[in-house]
Amino acid sequence: MVQVAVLGYGTVGSGVVEVIEKNKDMVNKKSGQELNVKYILDLKDFPGDPYEEKIIHDFDTIINDAEISIICEVMGGVGVAYQFTKAALMKGKSVCTSNKELVAKHGPELLKLAKENQCNYLFEASVGGGIPIIRPLNYSLTAEKIESITGILNGTTNYILTKMQREGADFDSVLKEAQEKGYAERNPEADVEGHDACRKIAILSSLMTGQNVDSEKIYTEGITKITADDFVYANAAGKTIKLLAKSQALANGQVLAMVAPFLLDKEHPLGMVNDVFNAVFVTGNMLGDSMYYGRGAGKLPTASAVVSDVIDCARHLGKTIMCFWEEEDAVLADQADVASRYFVRADVSAKEQVLAAFGPCETMTVPGRENDFAVFTDPIRERDFEKLCESLGAAVLSHIRMF
Amino acid sequence: MVQVAVLGYGTVGSGVVEVIEKNKDMVNKKSGQELNVKYILDLKDFPGDPYEEKIIHDFDTIINDAEISIICEVMGGVGVAYQFTKAALMKGKSVCTSNKELVAKHGPELLKLAKENQCNYLFEASVGGGIPIIRPLNYSLTAEKIESITGILNGTTNYILTKMQREGADFDSVLKEAQEKGYAERNPEADVEGHDACRKIAILSSLMTGQNVDSEKIYTEGITKITADDFVYANAAGKTIKLLAKSQALANGQVLAMVAPFLLDKEHPLGMVNDVFNAVFVTGNMLGDSMYYGRGAGKLPTASAVVSDVIDCARHLGKTIMCFWEEEDAVLADQADVASRYFVRADVSAKEQVLAAFGPCETMTVPGRENDFAVFTDPIRERDFEKLCESLGAAVLSHIRMF
Numbered sequence: 001m002v003q004v005a006v007l008g009y010g011t012v013g014s015g016v017v018e019v020i021e022k023n024k025d026m027v028n029k030k031s032g033q034e035l036n037v038k039y040i041l042d043l044k045d046f047p048g049d050p051y052e053e054k055i056i057h058d059f060d061t062i063i064n065d066a067e068i069s070i071i072c073e074v075m076g077g078v079g080v081a082y083q084f085t086k087a088a089l090m091k092g093k094s095v096c097t098s099n100k101e102l103v104a105k106h107g108p109e110l111l112k113l114a115k116e117n118q119c120n121y122l123f124e125a126s127v128g129g130g131i132p133i134i135r136p137l138n139y140s141l142t143a144e145k146i147e148s149i150t151g152i153l154n155g156t157t158n159y160i161l162t163k164m165q166r167e168g169a170d171f172d173s174v175l176k177e178a179q180e181k182g183y184a185e186r187n188p189e190a191d192v193e194g195h196d197a198c199r200k201i202a203i204l205s206s207l208m209t210g211q212n213v214d215s216e217k218i219y220t221e222g223i224t225k226i227t228a229d230d231f232v233y234a235n236a237a238g239k240t241i242k243l244l245a246k247s248q249a250l251a252n253g254q255v256l257a258m259v260a261p262f263l264l265d266k267e268h269p270l271g272m273v274n275d276v277f278n279a280v281f282v283t284g285n286m287l288g289d290s291m292y293y294g295r296g297a298g299k300l301p302t303a304s305a306v307v308s309d310v311i312d313c314a315r316h317l318g319k320t321i322m323c324f325w326e327e328e329d330a331v332l333a334d335q336a337d338v339a340s341r342y343f344v345r346a347d348v349s350a351k352e353q354v355l356a357a358f359g360p361c362e363t364m365t366v367p368g369r370e371n372d373f374a375v376f377t378d379p380i381r382e383r384d385f386e387k388l389c390e391s392l393g394a395a396v397l398s399h400i401r402m403f
Numbered sequence: 404m405v406q407v408a409v410l411g412y413g414t415v416g417s418g419v420v421e422v423i424e425k426n427k428d429m430v431n432k433k434s435g436q437e438l439n440v441k442y443i444l445d446l447k448d449f450p451g452d453p454y455e456e457k458i459i460h461d462f463d464t465i466i467n468d469a470e471i472s473i474i475c476e477v478m479g480g481v482g483v484a485y486q487f488t489k490a491a492l493m494k495g496k497s498v499c500t501s502n503k504e505l506v507a508k509h510g511p512e513l514l515k516l517a518k519e520n521q522c523n524y525l526f527e528a529s530v531g532g533g534i535p536i537i538r539p540l541n542y543s544l545t546a547e548k549i550e551s552i553t554g555i556l557n558g559t560t561n562y563i564l565t566k567m568q569r570e571g572a573d574f575d576s577v578l579k580e581a582q583e584k585g586y587a588e589r590n591p592e593a594d595v596e597g598h599d600a601c602r603k604i605a606i607l608s609s610l611m612t613g614q615n616v617d618s619e620k621i622y623t624e625g626i627t628k629i630t631a632d633d634f635v636y637a638n639a640a641g642k643t644i645k646l647l648a649k650s651q652a653l654a655n656g657q658v659l660a661m662v663a664p665f666l667l668d669k670e671h672p673l674g675m676v677n678d679v680f681n682a683v684f685v686t687g688n689m690l691g692d693s694m695y696y697g698r699g700a701g702k703l704p705t706a707s708a709v710v711s712d713v714i715d716c717a718r719h720l721g722k723t724i725m726c727f728w729e730e731e732d733a734v735l736a737d738q739a740d741v742a743s744r745y746f747v748r749a750d751v752s753a754k755e756q757v758l759a760a761f762g763p764c765e766t767m768t769v770p771g772r773e774n775d776f777a778v779f780t781d782p783i784r785e786r787d788f789e790k791l792c793e794s795l796g797a798a799v800l801s802h803i804r805m806f
Contacts, residue, residue, distance in 0.1 A: 019546050019689050029613075030545040032725065124543070130690040132543030139542060140527070140535030142433040143422050143710035210432075269696060272675045286422050286707035287533040287697060293672060294693030304689040307546035315725065322435065322718065 001034045002314045003067040007084060008075035009042040009055065012098050012125070015303025016072050017051055020310075027307060031314035038068060063087050069119075070313045072306050073097040078105050089113040089121060094317075096309035098125035098302050104199040104215045107206060108327040115320045122309035122321070127200040128153065130301025131294035132308070133280045137207045138323055144284030146208045148248040150403075153200040155276035155296040156184045156191040157223050157243045161261075162274045165240050170228045183276065193222035194243060194259040201245035204280070205257050207323075208247060211330035213255055219335040221260040230398055233345060233374050236366045239263050240271050241400060256333040263343045264403035336383035341402040345374045350395030357388045372397055404437045405717045406470040410487060411478035412445040412458065415501050415528070418706025419475050420454055423713075430710060434717040441471060466490050472522075473716045475709050476500040481508050492516040492524060497720075499712035501528035501705050507602040507618045510609060511730040518723045525712035525724070530603040531556065533704025534697035535711070536683045540610045541726055547687030549611045551651040553806075556603040558679035558699045559587045559594040560626050560646045564664075565677045568643050573631045586679065596625035597646060597662040604648035607683070608660050610726075611650060614733035616658055622738040624663040633801055636748060636777050639769045642666050643674050644803060659736040666746045667806035739786035744805040748777045753798030760791045775800055 004020070006013050017037055020027055028034045039062050040054045049055070062068055063084075071088045073095050075081045081102050085095050089110060097103065103110075103123045114121040124134045128151070137146070152158050156178065163174045175192065178184035190196045202215035223243050234241050242264060247257040264271050269291045273279040278296025283289050295301040312321065346354045348371055355363070355375070362376040377385075389396050407423070409416050420440055423430055431437045442465050443457045452458070465471055466487075474491045476498050478484045484505050488498050492513060500506065506513075506526045517524040527537045531554070540549070555561050559581065566577045578595065581587035593599045605618035626646050637644050645667060650660040667674050672694045676682040681699025686692050698704040715724065749757040751774055758766070758778070765779040780788075792799050 023546055023548055023689065026548055027546055029727065030725070131693055132539045135543045136535045136539060139715065140538045140711055141707075142714045143426055143430055143707045145426055145429055267675070269675060272670070272672060284707065286426065286703040288701075288704060290534055290695070290697030292693070292695060295691050298691075300689040301691060304544075304546045304687065308543055311545040312542065322433070324432065 001036055002031065002069055003036055003038040004070045004072065004310060005039040005041065005062045005068050006037060006072045006074065007041045008073070009040050009046065010074070011299045012074040012302050012306065013040065013072070015299040016074060016306050019300065019303045019307045027311060031311045033314060035310065035314060038065070059084055063091055068093055069317060070094045070096065070310050072310060073099055074306060075099070076101065078102050082106060085110055085121070086113060089117055089119060092117045092119045094120040094122070094313040096122045096306050096313060098306055100126040100199045100203065104202045107203065108212050108325050111323055111325055112327065118318050118320060120313050120316060120321055122312060123203070124309050125302045125305035127203050128278050128280055128292070128294070129296040129298060130305050131278060131280065131292050131296065133204070133292050134207065136292060137204070141282065141284055141287065144286055146249065146282060146284050148246070148283045149201070149204045149208055149280060150244055150246045150270065151201060151204065151280040152242055152270060152273045152278050153197040153245045153280070153296065154191055154243060155278060156188065157197070158273065158278070159183050159276045160192070161223060161226070161241055161243065164226065164228065165231050165235065168228055168231065171224060171226060192224055194220040197243060197245040198259045201247050201257055201259060205247040205255055205330070206325045209249060209255055209330050210324040211326055211328050213247070213257060213330045213332070217332050219258040219260070223261050225398065226261055226400070227398060229372065230345060230400060232366055232369070233343070233364065234263055237364060238266055240266050242270060244270070244403060250333055253331065254333040255330045256338060258335060261400055262403040263400045268403070337381055339379040339381050341379050342377045342385060342399050343374060343402055344377060344399045345372050345397045346392070347371065347395045347397060348373050350392065354392060354395055357392055376402065404439055405434065405472055405720070406439055406441040407473045407475065407713060408442040408444065408465045408471050409440060409475045409477065410444045411476070412443050412449060413477070414702045415477040415705050415709065416443065416475070418702040419477060419709050422703065422706045422710045430714060434714045436717060438713065438717060441468070462487055466494055471496055472720060473497045473499065473713050475713065476502055477709060478502070479504065481505050485509060488513055488524070489516060492520055492522060495520045495522045497523040497525070497716040499525045499709050499716060501709055503529040503599070503602045503606065507605045510606065511615050511728050514726055514728055515730065521721050521723055523716050523719060523724055525715060526606070527712050528705045528708035530606050531681050531683055531695070531697065532699040532701060533708050534681060534683065534695050534699065536607070536695050537610065539695060540607070544685065544687055544690065547690055549652065549685060549687050551649070551686045552604070552607050552611055552683060553647055553649045553673065554604060554607065554683040555645055555673060555676045555681050556600040556648045556683070556699065557594055557646060558681060559591065561676065561681070562586050562679045563595070564626060564629070564644055564646065567629065567631060568634050568638065571631055571634065574627060574629060595627055597623040600646060600648040601662045604650050604660055604662060608650040608658055608733070609728045612652060612658055612733050613727040614729055614731050616650070616660060616733045616735070620735050622661040622663070626664050628801065629664055629803070630801060632775065633748060633803060635769055635772070636746070636767065637666055640767060641669055643669050645673060645676070647673070647806060653736055656734065657736040658733045659741060661738060664803055665806040666803045671806070740784055742782040742784050744782050745780045745788060745802050746777060746805055747780060747802045748775050748800045749795070750774065750798045750800060751776050753795065757795060757798055760795055779805065
């Protein structure tokens with residue numbers, strides 16, 4: 001019998017208890033032994049809850065119980081969760097988490113601590129919710145040099161962009177509807193400004209390179225500037241707009257990582273990832289392209305990923321599973337030097353000026369629209385593009401990178 | 404240092420040697436120690452080949468060399484490959500294979516043998532080429548009850564159907580072109596009749612249920628009857644036609660497995676899997692839908708998967724990795740009882756008769772076509788559908804199941 005404690009009885013925490021209970025036969029079979037949730041730590045009481053008697057309020061009970069060998073940290077945040085995780089690992093108790101913020105911020109330190117104490121720090125649920133991606137990167141694509149990872153890693157923004165694309169609605173009204181439906185937080189900043197996706201690509205980039213990619217150094221741009229007008233052009237061109245989190249291992253050893261909206265072909269595998277679904281597109285030097293698709297969030301998918309980590313811990317008690325993520329910081333490429341193609345929507349009255357600025361390149365008009373037109377530029381360095389946009393001033397109505 | 408032998412120096416075998424050499428740093432790091440290819444077994448000599456001196460012709464040299472701990476069986480077939488694999492496992496040497504025929508036929512016996520001898524029989528490359536799917540099923544989706552698996556598991560037929568869909572060409576001419584390009588074998592039967600996909604879904608079904616799903620009992624229908632006319636209707640309806648290998652765990656404990664062409668929405672994630680790409684769509688009771696996409700064949704993708712198995716073996720020397728696939732046979736549901744919706748293309752002169760037979764259901768005509776029309780039936784049991792088709796005789800021009 002393996003005893004488990006769950007820290008935090010919110011959405012994911014209650015999902016973890018539910019998955020272990022509902023899929024008991026499968027979970028125990030795959031663990032090679034019976035799993036039992038002994039404690040659930042939460043500030044609140046849950047009178048009437050079927051697991052009421054397991055609820056406790058004092059972490060010390062867990063940390064001092066020698067029977068507990070696996071802890072699910074599904075509290076979130078980087079304060080108390082960090083303290084509890086460190087304390088657990090130092091006692092040789094494995095920790096499984098969905099806390100992407102903590103993994104992105106302290107991943108390598110916690111992995112080292114786990115190794116020193118012959119236990120595990122696993123975080124399958126921290127990226128892509130229920131999509132298996134951490135384990136495929138660590139266990140499956142082991143014979144590959146991974147060249148790039150591109151993900152749709154945030155369900156809220158993908159839901160909003162999908163709605164905008166299909167219905168021609170503008171950002172504000174779709175956001176409001178998403179908030180009413182519970183798909184977006186009342187304070188949506190972490191999602192719509194790209195911070196959530198940024199933490200996730202930092203984790204994936206770190207696993208790709210084996211070095212530490214600091215999420216705070218990753219160029220991050222959200223979707224708040226995307227308009228219904230942009231989608232008119234995207235649709236007319238057979239394209240769509242997605243918030244992509246990208247990371248590329250450059251030949252010079254640097255890492256090029258960013259989060260930004262991109263215009264991409266509807267036919268691209270990432271172009272068909274709609275609604276709250278997420279996907280991670282991985283390119284390796286032998287395998288070429290592969291993609292991992294599924295529900296990026298939600299109680300049960302996320303909990304299923306946490307429990308798959310619990311099972312892995314149960315299979316490897318007393319032994320640390322290999323994970324390559326060193327404390328050494330990766331060198332990030334300077335965003336200003338990156339060359340991208342751009343979609344630029346511009347005022348038709350400044351057409352000559354715009355065409356002169358970007359040189360000979362593909363242009364597009366949409367029948368019935370008299371005030372704007374679009375150009376698809378050749379690859380141009382970001383610093384140069386910004387200067388051109390400045391010089392064009394109000395003539396540039398919007399611009400989006402092309403994938 | 405871990406010594407490896409490769410059995411068969413054909414496409415995949417030479418790929419295995421190439422991946423181990425080209426990605427040496429990564430492979431050794433992930434293995435936790437250096438891997439070395441000591442022998443390559445082949446009937447032929449390869450004068451001038453960079454690995455010429457490793458080529459041997461006698462399997463006994465390998466089996467009697469105590470240094471060899473991992474063997475890659477990439478010969479194919481179920482005769483000699485079976486004998487060699489058994490002999491290796493009985494000596495405690497792990498075997499990694501891309502041989503789907505052997506895995507489908509003798510998987511549980513070889514897994515048992517590996518367990519008895521504290522070694523491993525791994526077969527990531529046997530399904531979906533370079534797509535990680537075996538390991539995600541065994542290691543990642545461990546907290547799930549998997550309800551169904553649906554795959555596009557054969558690159559040749561997917562290439563042919565994609566071409567037919569895009570170009571309006573007929574089956575024979577596209578097959579001929581695929582043969583000229585090397586995408587289809589000179590004897591294409593195993594691919595176009597669905598046998599290859601059948602073996603792969605048998606393997607996936609066995610891992611889904613933990614019981615043995617016998618590939619010879621799976622209903623299998625190929626793509627040779629699909630016509631350019633069918634694609635005219637599919638395109639007009641916003642759908643496409645794919646050869647799907649499906650497996651479903653029924654509530655009564657039976658397994659419903661089949662390989663057949665299906666009409667499915669272009670918007671479905673499997674609908675966008677084109678050309679030689681493969682994908683596996685998995686539905687779990689907690690996670691919901693997830694999909695794994697990539698190159699289903701090819702020298703380096705397949706070899707990369709074999710080498711990922713070699714790395715897994717090197718990480719687990721002397722220890723058998725859990726894999727649930729018992730020798731006990733799963734009970735397959737009777738195909739005749741399965742209810743499906745059908746697309747039926749029929750002679751317009753028999754319209755009344757056809758509509759009377761299938762009852763009130765959706766119909767479709769394509770502008771400019773005067774001789775045929777289509778119905779999309781309600782769900783109907785296969786045995787009943789066949790009787791109706793018989794009664795309608797030549798009025799039914801073609802029929803395809805709907806996904």
